Amino acid sequence: xxxxxxxxxxxxxxxxxxxxxxxxxxxxxxxxxxxxxxxxxxxxxxxxxxxxxxxxxxxxxxxxxxxxxxxxxxxxxxxxxxxxxxxxxxxxxxxxxxxxxxxxxxxxxxxxxxxxxxxxxxxxxxxxxxxxxxxxxxxxxxxxxxxxxxxxxxxxxxxxxxxxxxxxxxxxxxxxxxxxxxxxxxxxxxxxxxxxxxxxxxxxxxxxxxxxxxxxxxxxxxxxxxxxxxxxxxxxxxxxxxxxxxxxxxxxxxxxxxxxxxxxxxxxxxxxxxxxxxxxxxxxxxxxxxxxxxxxxxxxxxxxxxxxxxxxxxxxxxxxxxxxxxxxxxxxxxxxxxxxxxxxxxxxxxxxxxxxxxxxxxxxxxxxxxxxxxxxxxxxxxxxxxxxxxxxxxxxxxxxxxxxxxxxxxxxxxxxxxxxxxxxxxxxxxxxxxxxxxxxx
Amino acid sequence: xxxxxxxxxxxxxxxxxxxxxxxxxxxxxxxxxxxxxxxxxxxxxxxxxxxxxxxxxxxxxxxxxxxxxxxxxxxxxxxxxxxxxxxxxxxxxxxxxxxxxxxxxxxxxxxxxxxxxxxxxxxxxxxxxxxxxxxxxxxxxxxxxxxxxxxxxxxxxxxxxxxxxxxxxxxxxxxxxxxxxxxxxxxxxxxxxxxxxxxxxxxxxxxxxxxxxxxxxxxxxxxxxxxxxxxxxxxxxxxxxxxxxxxxxxxxxxxxxxxxxxxxxxxxxxxxxxxxxxxxxxxxxxxxxxxxxxxxxxxxxxxxxxxxxxxxxxxxxxxxxxxxxxxxxxxxxxxxxxxxxxxxxxxxxxxxxxxxxxxxxxxxxxxxxxxxxxxxxxxxxxxxxxxxxxxxxxxxxxxxxxxxxxxxxxxxxxxxxxxxxxxxxxxxxxxxxxxxxxxxx
Numbered sequence: 001x002x003x004x005x006x007x008x009x010x011x012x013x014x015x016x017x018x019x020x021x022x023x024x025x026x027x028x029x030x031x032x033x034x035x036x037x038x039x040x041x042x043x044x045x046x047x048x049x050x051x052x053x054x055x056x057x058x059x060x061x062x063x064x065x066x067x068x069x070x071x072x073x074x075x076x077x078x079x080x081x082x083x084x085x086x087x088x089x090x091x092x093x094x095x096x097x098x099x100x101x102x103x104x105x106x107x108x109x110x111x112x113x114x115x116x117x118x119x120x121x122x123x124x125x126x127x128x129x130x131x132x133x134x135x136x137x138x139x140x141x142x143x144x145x146x147x148x149x150x151x152x153x154x155x156x157x158x159x160x161x162x163x164x165x166x167x168x169x170x171x172x173x174x175x176x177x178x179x180x181x182x183x184x185x186x187x188x189x190x191x192x193x194x195x196x197x198x199x200x201x202x203x204x205x206x207x208x209x210x211x212x213x214x215x216x217x218x219x220x221x222x223x224x225x226x227x228x229x230x231x232x233x234x235x236x237x238x239x240x241x242x243x244x245x246x247x248x249x250x251x252x253x254x255x256x257x258x259x260x261x262x263x264x265x266x267x268x269x270x271x272x273x274x275x276x277x278x279x280x281x282x283x284x285x286x287x288x289x290x291x292x293x294x295x296x297x298x299x300x301x302x303x304x305x306x307x308x309x310x311x312x313x314x315x316x317x318x319x320x321x322x323x324x325x326x327x328x329x330x331x332x333x334x335x336x337x338x339x340x341x342x343x344x345x346x347x348x349x350x351x352x353x354x355x356x357x358x359x360x361x362x363x364x365x366x367x368x369x370x371x372x373x374x375x376x377x378x379x380x381x382x383x384x385x386x387x388x389x390x391x392x393x394x395x396x397x398x399x400x401x402x403x404x405x406x407x408x409x410x411x412x413x414x415x416x417x418x419x420x421x422x423x424x425x426x427x428x429x430x431x432x433x434x435x436x437x438x439x440x441x
Numbered sequence: 442x443x444x445x446x447x448x449x450x451x452x453x454x455x456x457x458x459x460x461x462x463x464x465x466x467x468x469x470x471x472x473x474x475x476x477x478x479x480x481x482x483x484x485x486x487x488x489x490x491x492x493x494x495x496x497x498x499x500x501x502x503x504x505x506x507x508x509x510x511x512x513x514x515x516x517x518x519x520x521x522x523x524x525x526x527x528x529x530x531x532x533x534x535x536x537x538x539x540x541x542x543x544x545x546x547x548x549x550x551x552x553x554x555x556x557x558x559x560x561x562x563x564x565x566x567x568x569x570x571x572x573x574x575x576x577x578x579x580x581x582x583x584x585x586x587x588x589x590x591x592x593x594x595x596x597x598x599x600x601x602x603x604x605x606x607x608x609x610x611x612x613x614x615x616x617x618x619x620x621x622x623x624x625x626x627x628x629x630x631x632x633x634x635x636x637x638x639x640x641x642x643x644x645x646x647x648x649x650x651x652x653x654x655x656x657x658x659x660x661x662x663x664x665x666x667x668x669x670x671x672x673x674x675x676x677x678x679x680x681x682x683x684x685x686x687x688x689x690x691x692x693x694x695x696x697x698x699x700x701x702x703x704x705x706x707x708x709x710x711x712x713x714x715x716x717x718x719x720x721x722x723x724x725x726x727x728x729x730x731x732x733x734x735x736x737x738x739x740x741x742x743x744x745x746x747x748x749x750x751x752x753x754x755x756x757x758x759x760x761x762x763x764x765x766x767x768x769x770x771x772x773x774x775x776x777x778x779x780x781x782x783x784x785x786x787x788x789x790x791x792x793x794x795x796x797x798x799x800x801x802x803x804x805x806x807x808x809x810x811x812x813x814x815x816x817x818x819x820x821x822x823x824x825x826x827x828x829x830x831x832x833x834x835x836x837x838x839x840x841x842x843x844x845x846x847x848x849x850x851x852x853x854x855x856x857x858x859x860x861x862x863x864x865x866x867x868x869x870x871x872x873x874x875x876x877x878x879x880x881x882x
Contacts, residue, residue, distance in 0.1 A: 007625040008603045010596065012636030014624070019638070019659035025645050032641070057603065070628040116645055123639075124623075127599035128606050155451065158568035159755040162449045162498065163604030165569050182565075183455070184448040187511040195453030197460070198564070200473070200762040203775040204466050204557055218460035230778045304755060313754040314600040314745060321641040334644040337671045 005057040006067050006085075010124045011076060017117055018081040026084075026117035031323040031347050034096070034110035034126055036103070040135070040312040042428025045419060047141045047412060048109055049171040050133030051099040052404040054126055055395050061125065063088055084117065092118045094390035097350075099399055100174050100412030101385060102419070103134075104362045106435040108348040109317065111386065116324070123319040131317050132164060135309035136171035139286070141416065142310070143302060144176025145424050146289040151299040153194050155181035155281065156307030168307040174408045176416075177306070190402030194301075196251075202229040212242045224249035224279055227264075236264055240271045249277035249298070257282060258295045265296035285310050286426055323347050333368050344437065351382030352418065352433075359418045359433050367440040446498040447508050447526075451565045452517060458558055459522040467525075467558035472764040472788050475537070475551035475567055477544070481576070481753040483869025486860060488582045488853060489550055490612040491574030492540040493845040495567055496836050502566065504529055525558065533559045535831035538791075540840055541615050541853030542826060543860070544575075545803040547876040549789040549827065550758065557765070564760040572758050573605060576750035577612035580727070582857065583751070584743060585617025586865050587730040592740040594635050596622035596722065597748030609748040615849045617857075618747070631843035635742075637692075643670040653683045665690035665720055668705075677705055681712045690718035690739070698723060699736045706737035726751050727867055764788050774809050785878065792823030793859065793874075800859045800874050808881040 020026035039046050063071075063085040071077055071085070092114020103109050110126060112119045144152055154172040157165035157180075169185035179192040186193040197215055205211035212225050221243045227235030227250045239250055250268070252260055257280050268276050277298035285305035292300075305311075322345050326332050333345035346366040353360045363382055378384065389396055398404060423432030461467035480487050504512075504526040512518055512526070533555020544550050551567060553560045585593055595613040598606035598621075610626035620633040627634040638656055646652035653666050662684045668676030668691045680691055691709070693701055698721050709717050718739035726746035733741075746752075763786045767773050774786035787807040794801045804823055819825065830837055839845060864873030 005603065007623075007628055008598070008606065009624050010598055010622040010636055011624055011627075011634045012622065012638055015636060015660065016638050016642045019642070019656050020645070022659045023655035025655070028645060030645070067628070070624070074627055074634065076624065076627075076634065116641075120641060123641075124598050124606075125603060128601060128603040131600055132602035132605070157449070157451055157565050158760075159572055160569060161573035161602070161605035161608050162446065162566060162569040164573070164602035165449065165565075167602050181451040181453065183450050183452055183512070183517065186452075186515055186517075187448055187508070193452045193515065193517065195451055195456060197453055197457050199777045200557075200561060200564075201457045201460070203762045203777070204461070204469060204471065204765060206767065214464035214466070215460050218463045219456065304757075308754045313749045316745075319599075321644045324645055326647065336640045336644070 002062070002064050003060050004062055004064055004067055005060045005125055006063050007070065008125050008128065009121060013121045013123055014071070014077050014081065016120055017084070018077045020116050021080055021084055026115060028116050029325045030114065030116045030119050030321055032112040032119045032123070032319055033108050033322045033348065034112070034130060034317055034319045035106060035108055036315060036317045037343065038105050038316060039431055040316055043138055043142070044423045044425070044429055044432040046103040046134060046315060047137035047175050048097045048099055048101045048103050048130070048134055049137035049174050049408070050129040050167070051096065051389065052399040052401070052408060053133065053167060053170070054129040055389055056400050057125060057129065058090060058122070058390070059395060061090065061122070088121070089393060090114065090118055090122065090390065091393040092390070093388065093392055095386045095388045097385050098387055098411050099404070099408035100415070102415055104431045104433060104435050106344065106364055106437070107362055108350050108364065108386065111348070127317060127319050131315045133167055133171040134315040134317065135312055136168045136307065137175040138315065139310035139312065140172040140175035140177055140306050141412065142286040142426060143289055143306060146286045146293070146426065147300055148293070150297065151179070152177045153179040153181065153299070153301045154306055155195070155301045156303035157182045159304040160307040165307060170405060172306050174405065174412055176409070176413060189405045191405070196224045197226050199226065199229045202226065208235060209238050209242060212239055216243050221246050222248035224251050226251045226253065228252050228254050232260060232264065233267065236267050237271070240268070240273050240276070245271065245273040245276070247273055247276045249279055251279045251281060253281045255282065257288070257292060261292065261295045261297050290426060331368070350385040351379040352385055353382045354418060355381070357418060358420050361433050362435040363438055364435060365438050365440050443503070443505050444501050445503050445505055445508055446501045446566060447504045448511065449566050449569065450562060454562045454564055455512070455518050455522065457561055458525070459518045461557050462521055462525055467556060469557050470766045471555065471557045471560050471762055473553040473560045473564070473760055474549050474763045474789065475553070475571060475758055475760045476547060476549055477756060477758045478784065479546050479757060480872055481757055484579055484583070484753070485864045485866070485870055485873040486579070487544040487575060487756060488578035488616050489538045489540055489542045489544050489571070489575055490578035490615050490849070491570040491608070492537065492830065493840040493842070493849060494574065494608060494611070495570040496830055497841050498566060498570065499531060499563070499831070500836060502531065502563070529562070530834060531555065531559055531563065531831065532834040533831070534829065534833055536827045536829045538826050539828055539852050540845065540849035541856070543856055545872045545874060545876050547785065547805055547878070548803055549791050549805065552789070552827065568758060568760050572756045574608055574612040575756040575758065576753055577609045577748065578616040579756065580751035580753065581613040581616035581618055581747050582853065583727040583867060584730055584747060587727045587734070587867065588741055589734070591738065592620070593618045594620040594622065594740070594742045595747055596636065596742045597744035598623045600745040601748040606748060611846060613747050615846065615853055617850070617854060630846045632846070637665045638667050640667065640670045643667065649676060650679050650683060653680055657684050662687050663689035665692050667692045667694065669693050669695050673701060673705065674708065677708050678712070681709070681714050681717070686712065686714040686717070688714055688717045690720055692720045692722060694722045696723065698729070698733060702733065702736045702738050731867060772809070791826040792820040793826055794823045795859060796822070798859060799861050802874050803876045804879055805876060806879045806881050
């Protein structure tokens with residue numbers, strides 16, 4: 001059975017396809033845009049993540065025998081639509097923000113061009129991947145900023161569904177985390193993995209000392225010992241007695257961390273273990289990390305809060321038809337008109353306007369006439385934000401796999417430097433820069 | 442390449458395994474327990490979901506050539522551990538709450554018995570699946586209670602990562618939803634699917650009327666027309682003019698729903714379309730559904746809030762060693778002692794105590810001596826809550842696939858009837874029934 005992502009799709013995409021094949025609109029050239037109307041949670045910027053994953057899933061977006069059988073047996077669409085789907089592959093063009101790029105309300109994060117039939121069926125998959133991964137990356141970037149130079153590891157797999165955990169590890173890495181506990185993320189995306197022992201390790205043994213001795217025997221004195229199964233002070237004393245002052249690190253997973261970290265540092269130093277590092281892992285989020293900035297903590301491990309987007313587990317990106325050809329072949333900008341969910345029609349190009357290297361605005365050039373935007377990836381004082389991911393059905397592989405993940409991380413860390421200082425605060429506020437719409441000439 | 446779930450595992454499980462193989466503790470018989478210390482968000486009950494999915498993933502929990510190559514190349518564990526993993530299959534016993542069952546703080550939702558080596562490596566996968574799926578099911582059950590007899594559909598795939606969306610659809614179905622928009626969930630779990638058209642369908646056409654005509658042509662007058670792309674009043678008028686008074690339904694995806702629903706009902710009735718149903722889908726959660734109870738709404742579609750657990754995207758279940766054999770072969774109850782994260786050691790059996798069919802308490806019988814609990818699945822006035830899912834490595838298939846999903850839903854709807862009335866309120870409160878620990882004789 002060939003893996004297929006094609007049924008990770010809302011039924012109505014295929015229902016619309018059926019109706020469009022019947023009335024001839026399936027062949028109409030269309031532009032769909034993936035964007036958000038707002039940043040969730042008063043965040044000052046968003047971080048695009050998931051693009052590399054989406055492109056790999058797009059390669060598997062095929063309706064094979066098993067998918068077609070289900071659609072037929074469940075009477076989802078008619079025979080003509082099944083024949084269309086059997087031959088389906090995306091032949092359109094996708095451009096969008098590089099993975100790791102920042103985004104703001106109205107940023108055209110992904111632009112999908114093709115016939116209605118080609119483009120409409122990608123809605124659910126594109127949103128699933130980008131909404132989840134971007135939500136995680138946005139939260140992770142804030143944590144990474146709060147952690148500063150201290151290493152930060154993602155260890156939240158147990159608090160995310162099995163496959164999302166792998167995706168979350170990737171998104172966190174792109175946004176500045178240095179490692180993950182998730183081995184599948186290590187294999188699939190080349191992310192460094194970390195981890196030594198849980199409380200069960202200590203409880204398995206007749207004493208904490210037995211457990212520590214066995215761990216050091218197996219993993220060496222450079223390992224990190226978990227010291228809070230019983231009493232932290234006694235745990236630290238035992239750890240150094242067993243390992244010596246060359247012990248790599250201790251991990252604390254409970255307690256009031258600023259107080260506990262200070263006490264443990266003092267104890268370690270008093271025992272001569274001045275080089276033994278302190279890792280803390282108890283219910284951290286960006287605020288707790290920031291509150292530990294002045295504490296003698298050497299590394300952070302973050303679980304639940306990063307894999308659940310620290311209160312905002314999904315971005316609010318939507319996938320909207322913004323332009324299409326009419327019956328006469330002319331382009332028409334379109335948009336939903338409802339008061340509370342209005343959006344801006346037209347094809348768009350986007351630029352980050354910089355002054356002295358600092359972002360000033362997200363400038364979105366909107367075209368009604370349409371064609372003139374084809375090659376316009378230049379704007380005075382601006383960095384062009386969109387690149388081509390899929391060119392008439394040909395997927396550019398450079399965003400995928402290990403290399404794409406590493407490139408996305410590097411891109412994120414680079415463009416984050418362009419943010420104005422006010423963007424780095426954790427409190428709720430407006431987007432760090434305004435989105436400015438400009439009509440194409 | 443054979444699918445494997447084995448690397449969906451935190452690195453430290455394998456690091457502990459390596460150390461345990463070296464010091465001989467790997468062979469110690471152990472009891473791990475999956476439970477929660479609290480219900481997230483002041484919820485009055487939790488709903489167990491994911492068990493069927495977990496058991497299917499357990500079948501794939503094998504370290505094949507690709508998994509072993511990664512572990513070797515990334516230097517995760519030593520050669521002896523790789524040899525152990527190559528031969529690994531879970532040979533222990535797993536019992537736990539039926540899928541769809543309610544749970545409370547301390548409920549032994551899953552009990553995994555086996556050697557340390559057998560049981561420790563399942564921690565991450567078991568928690569990933571049960572924490573996610575139970576969080577969704579818990580939120581979904583509240584929505585299902587709020588919706589009463591009105592049909593409720595899950596349509597949040599775009600707001601959850603691609604694979605979690607499929608799992609979320611399943612969890613929502615188990616907790617009382619009647620359908621999903623997600624086709625993969627339809628194929629994989631036999632869940633009914635629904636959906637007709639998005640705003641893009643209307644925008645694709647030169648007029649709303651053209652769009653409605655084409656949809657009816659393709660899907661019949663029984664279809665549901667989305668009437669809020671431009672002006673709802675005009676949309677409803679057009680819908681009935683085009684479809685006639687036999688139109689199946691209209692869908693409203695924006696606006697102040699109580700007001701809009703009442704106006705649309707009045708308009709439909711005035712036009713003679715008294716049988717045309719109104720489906721609302723705009724940013725619903727359990728509170729919004731409850732607020733619409735007196736409105737003329739016929740069906741609900743819920744997106745973001747259900748797939749993100751309505752503010753609580755993960756349950757807080759943990760996987761802890763609670764008992765093990767000592768060097769002398771005697772059983773020892775164990776537990777972490779830290780003040781803020783204490784737990785209760787010992788092997789447990791659980792019963793829902795009922796009076797006149799109404800739940801009174803979650804009674805957890807704890808054994809230090811251990812053996813006497815082996816067959817004790819009876820308690821006066823109580824319904825035994827645990828069943829055997831895996832017996833010495835043999836997985837009972839009845840929880841898996843379509844049949845397992847349907848059975849879980851039926852079980853949930855049945856046991857929900859046992860809840861006291863106060864459990865059905867949506868506001869934050871204490872668990873609906875207390876958890877009572879009883880020592881085994």
